[in-house]
Amino acid sequence: MDKRLSKPNTRIIWSILVVAVIMMTVLFLTYNTYGNWEFALNYRGKKMLAFIFVAISTSFATISFQTLANNHFLTPSILGFDSLYTLIHTVLFFFMGEQAKIALLSNQLVMFFVNVSLMIVLSTTLFYFLLKKQGNNLYLLLMVGMILGTLFGSISTFLQVLLDPNEFDKLQGKLFASFANVNTTLLTLAFVFLFFGAGYLWMVAKKMDVLHLGKDVATNLGINVNRFQWQLLFVISLLVAVSTALVGPITFLGFIVANISYQLFNTYKHRTLFIxxxxxxxxxxxxxxxxxxxxxxxxxxxxxxxEFSGGVYFVGKLLKERK
Structure with missing residues (x-):
């Protein structure tokens, strides 16, 4: 018996979510503005746009990655992006002079490029050596990603211990995901990356549907699975890098929304899950x-x-799946 939701039911759930998003958006923009719409559009409107960008990049990247890994418990952060983001900022605070540090950190555009570029370079190098040179062993890639994440975290912790307490306090403000102080000057650049990354995943969604049938079946249906894996990982890295550079590391957001989508829609179709x-x-x-x-x-x-809600949800899902 096919357990997938019918199109009418899917559209009903979509409609409910759209109405809920519109109502919450209106409430967010108008509450306590006292009729000052210019303030609401300039300040809260741009912040809301950043929320949308982060939501799209996180959702698309997490669902695609879980399809690639064939595991609903894994997220792209397992490749060490969050730890790399922490390491980048820690190294800058530790080794740079005060004036150079202020000049660089005050230029958010430069920091955005530094974060995105380093994350993509690392992931591309990792994918090349592990997928091309080691027989396209995806599980080896995930294991090495976990090891590198632990290594980056250990180096960051060691350097943070050596920092001056005042410097450490400033650093902590950079390492936590911040949705309240999103730099709106980065939105245009983030949109460009997001347009190409999410657009690519949307176009190849039907190919990802086929991956659920297994590597051998996908190959027989004309998909070059090895090359397709590499392309997907590169685009996922781009989206995760953009999201992390825009607001900071968010480990559990993608895990929560992806697994709720699986439960609500109960389908293998990626476009339905993406939306x-x-x-x-x-x-x-x-x-x-x-x-x-x-x-x-x-x-x-x-x-x-x-992070707290995601941790509780992760443990609850783990116990449920174990039963």
């Missing part, structure tokens, strides 16, 4: 930021709420 997970991510980010700003009055941050 659903993106709507869920937008709703979570906008709704979560509204709660942080208006309800909790900045007593916590959205990234902390997401």
């Amino acid at each position: 659903g997970s993106t709507l869920i991510a937008i709703l979570m980010l906008i709704g979560g930021q509204f709660l942080v700003e208006q309800v909790f009055k900045w007593n916590t941050t959205l990234s902390v709420v997401i």
Whole structure:
């Protein structure tokens, strides 16, 4: 018996999510603005645009990566991107002089390029040597990614211990995901990367549908699986790098929205999952930021709420799957 949702049911869920996103967006833009629409559009509107970019990049990258790894528990952060982001900033704080540090860190555009470029160079090098030279062993790639993430984290911790306490305090402000102080000057550049990355994944969504049938079947159907894996990993790295460079490392956001999408839509079709997970991510980010700003009055941050909720959800799903 086919357990997949019918198109009418899928559209109903989409409609509910769209209505919820619109209502939350209106509430986020208008609450406590006291009729000052210019403030709402200039400040909150640009922040909301950043939420949408992060939601799209995280959702597309996580679902594609989980299809590639054939595992719903893994996320692209297993390749060490979060640890690399932390290492980049830690090294800059540790080795650069005060004036050079201020000049570089104040130029967000340069930092954006540095983060994205280093992440893509590392991932491309890793993919080349492990996928091309080692017989396209994807599990070896994941294992090496985990080891490198641990290595980067250890180096970062060691350097942070040696930092001056004041410097360490400044560094911590850079390492936590920040949705409240998104640099809107980076949105245009992020949109360009996002357009090509998410656009590519959307176009090859049907090929990814075939990957669920297994490597041998996909090969028999005319897909060069080895080359396709490499291309997917490169694009996933680009999207993760853009999201991380824009707001900082977010480990569990993609895991939450992807797995909720699997449960809601119960389908293998990636385009359906892409749309659903993106709507869920937008709703979570906008709704979560509204709660942080208006309800909790900045007593916590959205990234902390997401990481805590994601950790609880991960453990709950792990126990459920074990049973």
